[in-house]
Amino acid sequence: MFKIGIMRRYGFLASSIGVTSAAALALSPALPATAAPARWATGHPAVRTEAAAASVPGSTQSLPLRPRAPRTPRAPGHPGDRALAAPEQGLYRAHVRHFSLVGVVWTDPGAELRGSVQIRTRSTATGTWSDWQDVDTHNADHGADPGTAERTTGHVRGATAPLWVGDSDGVDVHVRADTDTDDGTGTGTDADAGTGTDDGTDATDPPPAPLPDDLSLELVDPGDEPPTTEPGPDQPRTGELTEEATAASAANSDLVPVGAAEIPELGPEDTERELLDLRGADLTADQRAKPHIGSRPRIVTRRGWGADESLRAHGFVYTKKVKAVFVHHTATGNNYRCAQTPSVIRSIYRYHVKSMGWRDIGYNFLVDKCGTLYEGRAGGVAKAVLGAHTMGFNSDSMGVAVIGTYSKTKPAKAAVTAIARLVAWKTGLYGMNPRAKTYLRSAGGNLYQKGKNVHLNVVSGHRDGFATDCPGRQLYGKLGTVRSAAARYQGR
The missing domain is CATH 3.40.80.10 (Peptidoglycan recognition protein-like)
Structure with missing residues (x-):
């Protein structure tokens, strides 16, 4: 790559004068660092890793999410019955390359993730898992204007907001679609009448909103700052x-x-x-x-x-x-x-x-x-x-x-x-x-x-x-x- 040494005589001079969501804890109990959670489907998806060149700091690991394995239904009439029917995806990795920021992306930038994303990570400093944290899923409001070259490149993807988690080497993510089944009447399901399905949900409930296709977990390593000598206020860095x-x-x-x-x-x-x-x-x-x-x-x-x-x-x-x-x-x-x-x-x-x-x-x-x-x-x-x-x-x-x-x-x-x-x-x-x-x-x-x-x-x-x-x-x-x-x- 063509490089240019920085010199004061470059020709440019300064012209200035100078959530823990408590409910989420029940979704995935804390696990030892070496334990594999039973709730995910078996097998590990291939890791698509963007390997950075030695001179380029930072990297991104892209891990495809997988459908969540079925859970044992709760007793009929339990208030959480309907939520169990929602499409769910997730991923648990006890050992990954270091990362400090996470987010979930998908192929279609026009698709919305109508649901929740909750993540916990394991600190490299302490070796302990964090509490569950909510990730902001409403991120379509940011971005290039419709019809602009930046928006129409074909490379733009839908995404959650990123979440800073600090230096980590383990990750557990849970994505659940929203269900709009509560009509505010408090009638609940009619499982007591014997019409409920075998997973504890009402057969007449409307289907939950689907999750976007090709959900992927992004683990971002910011890399280290360039090894340069810290300059004075208006001086160029060395290197x-x-x-x-x-x-x-x-x-x-x-x-x-x-x-x-x-x-x-x-x-x-x-x-x-x-x-x-x-x-x-x-x-x-x-x-x-x-x-x-x-x-x-x-x-x-x-x-x-x-x-x-x-x-x-x-x-x-x-x-x-x-x-x-x-x-x-x-x-x-x-x-x-x-x-x-x-x-x-x-x-x-x-x-x-x-x-x-x-x-x-x-x-x-x-x-x-x-x-x-x-x-x-x-x-x-x-x-x-x-x-x-x-x-x-x-x-x-x-x-x-x-x-x-x-x-x-x-x-x-x-x-x-x-x-x-x-x-x-x-x-x-x-x-x-x-x-x-x-x-x-x-x-x-x-x-x-x-x-x-x-x-x-x-x-x-x-x-x-x-x-x-x-x-x-x-x-x-x-x-x-x-x-x-x-x-x-x-x-x-």
């Missing part, structure tokens, strides 16, 4: 850059030298001068005289979190401007340390590209619970890069995701502040007021038909553009704070 890595880094060459691990924070005056350098020709006379822009925040680059640039598609895709910001949560769980954030991002990136078939990680930016901002999709942090984060509204917008799950957990204040600072800077580059509203044209989704002009807040939650829980109730409730703080940072 070589591949051609792809050079291109990704050069997309930020208006801000920092190629190879920089981070884009440093700027003060107000330097940020305003940078705005004139980057977008002066697009600004009105009033905007040039009194620009409303927040100080540029510190952002860890793709180089800084160790992106393997050979994974993503070549080139970058841009839209005209950034009129709106969509806030997300990654739904990967909150069991990570901030020191692990680069590994978490590398895992999400690999899952989005190798498991789900996207051209790159979907989000334009990510932020951890300590408030550190990270560059997401390649193309340049100051540019209008087309993402795959809010299906139907990826054009003329950007997506920022807080790493974690915030349906019930409150986001850290540092994360909320980081979003506000990012919004104040990035929307300021494009003359947008974080307190205002704007119009975006829908590319199609489950809330707005294709072509409809939708009046949205400049700072919106994912659920404002698509019917979804994202970014979680607790994070969504902080968007008013983000709007107010971002406007204040802009001097409004």
Whole structure:
């Protein structure tokens, strides 16, 4: 592979101035690490392993799921009778190569997994099995817009959200389809009348929804960070850059030298001068005289979190401007340390590209619970890069995701502040007021038909553009704070 040594004289100079679901425990009791569970059909499916070259960190193991072996039915009339009739698939492996993130994928991106996915894993550090954890199955709301090249490659697959589990070497997964048999009358089955089937379910119950075809468990190893010497704030890392890595880094060459691990924070005056350098020709006379822009925040680059640039598609895709910001949560769980954030991002990136078939990680930016901002999709942090984060509204917008799950957990204040600072800077580059509203044209989704002009807040939650829980109730409730703080940072 063609490689280019990183040198300061490369030619690019900085222009900046600088669930446990308790019920799930009954589904699969804890087993010794060496025990094979009786509930799965015998035999082991072949493991499809994507072997990484020695120079490429990380790997993905794809394990096909198998139908669940029948269980002994409970006594007639037991409240769990009907659930037992649901189609179920699963997999238990006591020994697999190390992994840190899991998810379930299937062939048809248009198919929905109407059911539950529960996973437990064995820690390499302690050798013990975790409690059962729920995986978010509603992930179709993320992704490229319908009809775009990224969506129509033929490689895109349906998928659950990924779940961060930490360094693990054993896995147990249980997938169960939903059943809509409870009509709210409390009548239950009529097994007492002798009409029940021999598995304890009512013969008149409607069939459960089928699971998608070709379910596969993805076990993602983020790999280690490149063995490079940690540089100063605006200095390039030592070592070589591949051609792809050079291109990704050069997309930020208006801000920092190629190879920089981070884009440093700027003060107000330097940020305003940078705005004139980057977008002066697009600004009105009033905007040039009194620009409303927040100080540029510190952002860890793709180089800084160790992106393997050979994974993503070549080139970058841009839209005209950034009129709106969509806030997300990654739904990967909150069991990570901030020191692990680069590994978490590398895992999400690999899952989005190798498991789900996207051209790159979907989000334009990510932020951890300590408030550190990270560059997401390649193309340049100051540019209008087309993402795959809010299906139907990826054009003329950007997506920022807080790493974690915030349906019930409150986001850290540092994360909320980081979003506000990012919004104040990035929307300021494009003359947008974080307190205002704007119009975006829908590319199609489950809330707005294709072509409809939708009046949205400049700072919106994912659920404002698509019917979804994202970014979680607790994070969504902080968007008013983000709007107010971002406007204040802009001097409004």
